[in-house]
Amino acid sequence: MRQFVCLAHEVPTTPSFSLDDLAGGAGRLDALCRSLTAALLRSHGIREDVRVHLVLQDELTISVDGREVRRLNPDERSTAARIRTALEHRDEAIGALPAEPSPGFEVYRRGFAATLDELADEATIVHLHEDGDPLVVGPLPEEPAFVLSDHGDFTDAERETLAEYTDRRVRLGPHALHADQAITVAHHALDTDGYERF
């Protein structure tokens, strides 16, 4: 399974935002939507072996599972509506138990460190970083969990958390990309078995 942890520093944790202003009033929810769909969708289908964890303001985490999610479309607006619906159910998440607003969507009351802690046993935590090694140096991780920040970089506290959990620090190419582009490139590297099979 491939997992992606996407940090959103400004996306609201309540559903009180307009779908008409995702880039502004909703704290760049547009970008988070693109990351979600880049991770889960390809042409004519869903990537079933993928889970995405959207960490909102280090407070709530929405996890979306490719095996279960239904009717996810690639456009930002309908994806944002799905996230808004998930946030409407946030109060149903109690302790470690998630709310389950729709198939494949879970809302957890946990932030970044707790999300990484959940993943650490099962996955290789991969920190995408411009000073890391190319992903294809050494064996490809079989159960990777890629960690990406939004348009804002990781905070100092997030870097400390990451340092505690990171198994590999990896760069994908010579240029810094948007998070959704980085997700697409990571999928491509894995889809091709490290650029060996096209």
Next chain:
Amino acid sequence: MRQFVCLAHEVPTTPSFSLDDLAGGAGRLDALCRSLTAALLRSHGIREDVRVHLVLQDELTISVDGREVRRLNPDERSTAARIRTALEHRDEAIGALPAEPSPGFEVYRRGFAATLDELADEATIVHLHEDGDPLVVGPLPEEPAFVLSDHGDFTDAERETLAEYTDRRVRLGPHALHADQAITVAHHALDTDGYERF
């Protein structure tokens, strides 16, 4: 220079659509916007060595030049607004002369064949096709123009046009991707000099 020719079969050629319904009423303009921004943007910057040609209903072509375009944002809605503004100026395109609604944007009264004909002298026309050779077989094209269709496949007439102009038929990986994802992967292959430099 890298160029991308993106066919949109259902996107309106007039500005009479709502930004609130890009995926429906605007004929999947959302997807075309993602292709445009995937081609032109990376994190914190514009790819200046890129031109994108959006062919709408084989009737109008909007060309966007990375050297000149300003204030292009990655979200679908603001990008769609830029395209809508361009379409408001469509009547200023006369004969072979384009309308120039804003820096970097040109609107031409030409369809697919005429757009390829313009590019054929300067660029290697690359048809992305699942039965093509991997892009990295043989030397990378130095001046590629990648041709992509939207969610609908190429029509028979478009295939005939393509056959006339195509220099290489190329596949990017083992899975069919959305057009914007394919653009990101093509950039990645070229950014890394064919997966040699990370």
